[in-house]
Amino acid sequence: MTYKNSKIFIVDDNPANTLMLHKLLESEGYLNVKVFNDPELALKAFFLHQPQLVLLDLVMPKIDGISFLTKIQTKITVADVSVIVLTASHVEEMKYKALTLGAQDYIEKPINIIETMQRVKNVLHSQLNKNKFKDLNENLNIELLKRNQDLSSISVTLDTIFETSSEFVFITNENGELTNCNKIASQRFNISTEGHWNLFDFFKIDLNSLTKNNQEMTVKDANKHRLIVSVNSTKVLIKGVISYIYIFKDITAQKEDELNLKYLAETHYITHLPNRLQLNSVLNKCLDNHLELSIIFVSFFDNNKIVEVYGHDKLEYLLLCIASKLRTLSDENNAGLLHWGGNDFVIAVEASIYSNLIEKLFSDFKEPMNILGVELYSMPTAGVFLNEARSKAMVYDDLVHKALLASYEGFRNNQKVTVYDEKLQHKIQYRALIEKELVEAIDNHDFKIAYQPKVELDSKKIVGVEALVRWNHPSLGLVSPSVFIPIAESAGLVKEIGRMVLNIVTDDIQFLKDKYPKLQHVAINVSAPQLDHSFIQILSEVSKSKDIDSSFIELEITETTFLDDLERVVPILNNIRALGYKLAIDDFGTGYSSLSYLHELPINTLKIDRSFILSMMDSDKGLKLVKSIISMSLSLDLNIVAEGIEDNATGMLLSELGVQLGQGFYYHKPEFLNEKVITKLQN
Known part of the structure; x- marks a missing residue:
């Protein structure tokens, strides 16, 4: 049986992936390929028609790849089944778990055709060699373990073994002197019974080292080529003389395959840098050379945007270029280097020079890199953990994790370098607590809405209100939206909170109209x-189900939301305006405030950020800035709202400048609707 006749299962819930892999394997001459998009069906088929190889996706519904591996683990270890897992680059933990459960190899998505075919070939070829060796050993052991027989009783068996075996067979006396060997052994090692050869002297091995079966050792053939052999031996009586039969199995190719697989498992397939599986090895080596280590976690967050624009081909070449720069930097500073996964790298360096290395790091990436004819910038973000204890008993994963947390904290705060310390640890723990409590708060509907009135600056009449979400936690107290909203955004919870706010506010509209007879709109903040x-x-469902006039609701969106992704946001805003909702830019002036992009937005209102309102009373520069914003808004026929008005003089000046509406503590603080009033109105 050749490896191309092997039975192969492809298990992936995505039909496009299975179709591509099926066609790919067929084109390479693999004749027995089965496709399963349902992992449960694949599991049943596995036990009925045991394959030689399973290409297994790790992320699937019903039964994921790890569960699948767990269920077939006995078959992997006992039977002749190999598994290659299919995985995205960012699921490193699942990939590592799969390897510990018996998977022989992995293929990262997007799939590289040449690499995939080579990995399939390597695994099947290694398995075929293993099976041949296993069958031969079983046959030889059955025959050779029949002890205490004379040579005549086993001569036929020995002749058969000598004639048909592809292994090297030697027979010696108790002193190791060669009494017989098969033809293949004689030719390969240029050895015979005529030369009074001593097997142990010839191979320079100790007799005692061969007392156990399947012992591995290295020998050289007649041409001085190095061979790795697995040795099995048995003791027999031949014509009353104690003799030994030694079977040498050439496992050189198998060992090379194992080394190749080990290399593939422990290095990144694009950059060929050590990956996280070599963390202990790399850091132990660094500790041998340095008194104290600094762990630097280097992330290239810009790469994600590059993929969106240029695709994965450019990313692969970009990673190669990044790896080359980092390798040079590490070599110059006698530092250890790992490709942690995706766009993340780890550098371990002597603590006393870490700041110099980081300075050089940012200097090296200031200039664009020429990637297949395109000039691309990718700036790193560095998180640093300073390790002061020189102990190999430390958990290296913890050190890297702390540097990783510092890197991601720096990215959140737009900082190039962040050093991990106790303050950061407390901040991260607090964020984790808030995130956990947010989930419960959403389930329990613990959020309330306070409304801050907007007034006409001329008449002081309340014509609008802004809905402000409030969270009064039973033990943490009043948690500021500036704290929990960013955490909700990063945790993927802000949509649930936003929907809850929208429902509460739309339920309150009639009460608000009754409380403020001149009310013209209610403003709701929307997160990116x-x-x-x-x-x-x-929005469409809310306006229909609650029978409200959508034009009564104004959605306030911060300026930075537009600036981050203008091309994506503008069509969505156009659709919202088509539903009748009004749109306002909140905190205007905090971005680059360009007239050109304002022309593109379907907005009704512009809100001047409170920081500009506060500064205009203290400086001519601040006043000129506010005047220019007002002039810009009036030229575009936009309504203007000034935030943060704290005294009458500010309100009067803004009114004179052409601002229609104002909002601030001078006029009204945010307040909750009176529960008694609401109950009365409901009744």
Whole structure:
């Protein structure tokens, strides 16, 4: 049986992936390939028709790849089944778990055709060699373990072994002197019974080292080529003389395959740098050379945007270029280097020079890199953990994890370098606590809405209100939206909170109209992650189900939301306006405030950020800035709202400059609707 006749299962819930792999394997001459998009069905088929190889996706519904591996683990270890897992680059933990459960190899998505075919070939070829060796050993052991027989009783068996075996067979006396060997052994090692050869002297091995079966050792053939052999031996009586039969199995190719697989498992397939599986090895080596280590976690967050624009081909070449720069930097500083996965790298360096290395790191990446004819910038973000204890008993994963946390904290705060310390640890723990409590708060509907009035600056009449979400936690107290909203955004919870706020506010509209007879609109803040097509559907459903005039609701979106992703956001805003909702730019002036992009936005209102309102009373520069914003808004026929008005003089000046509406503590603080009034109105 050749390896191309092997039975192969492809298990992946994505039909496009299975179709591609099936066609790919067929084109390479693999004749027995079965495809399964349902992992449960694949599991049943596995035990009925045991394959030689399973290409297994790790992320699937019903039964994921790890569960699948767990269920077939006995078959992997006992039977002749190999598994290659299919995985995205960011699921490193699942990949490592799969390897510990018996998977022989992995293939990262997007799939590289040449690499995939080579890995399939390597695994099947190694398995075929293993099976041949296993069958031969079983046959030889059955025959050779029949002890205490004379030579005549086993002569036929020995002749058969000598004639048909592809292994090297030697027979010696008790002193190791060669009394017989098969033809293949004689030719390969240029050895015979005529030369009074001593097997142990010839191979320079100790007799005692061969007392156990399947012992591995290295020998050289007649041409001085190095061979790795597995040795099995048995003791027999031949014509009353104690003799030994030694079977040498050439496992050189198998060992090379194992080394190749080990290399593939422990290095990144694009950059060929050590990956996280070599963390202990790399850091132990660093500790041998340095008194104290600094762990630097280097992330290239810009690469994600590069993939969106240029695709994965450019990313692969970009990673090669990044790896080359980091390798040079590490070599110059006698530092250890790992490709942690995806766009992340780890550098371990002597603590006393870490700041110099980081300075050089950012200097090296200032200039663009020429990637297949395109000039691309990718700036790193570095998180640093300073390790002061020189102990190999430390958990290296913990050190890297702390540096990783520092890197991601730096990215959140737009900082190039962040050093991990106790303050950061407390901040991260607090964020984790808030995130956990947010989930419960959403389930328990623990959020309330306070409304801050907006007044006409001329008449002081309340014509609008802004809905402000409030969270009064039973033990943490009043948690500021500036704290929990960013955490909700990063945790993927802000859409749920936004939907809850929208429902509460739309339920309150009639009460608000009764309380403020001149009310013309209610403003609701919208976070950037909410702006997708599902939000359009939610707005459509709310206006229909609650029978409200959508033009009564104004959605306030911060300026930075537009600037981060203008091309994606503008079509969504156009759809929202088509539903009748009004749109306002909140905190205007905190971005680059360009007239050109304002022309593109379907907005009704511009809110001047409170920082500009406060500064205009103290400086001519601040006043000129506010005047220019007002002039820009009036030229575009936009309504203007000034935030943060704290005294009458500020309100009067803004009114004179042409601002229609004002909002601030001077006029009204945010307040909750009176529960008694609401109950009375409901009754």
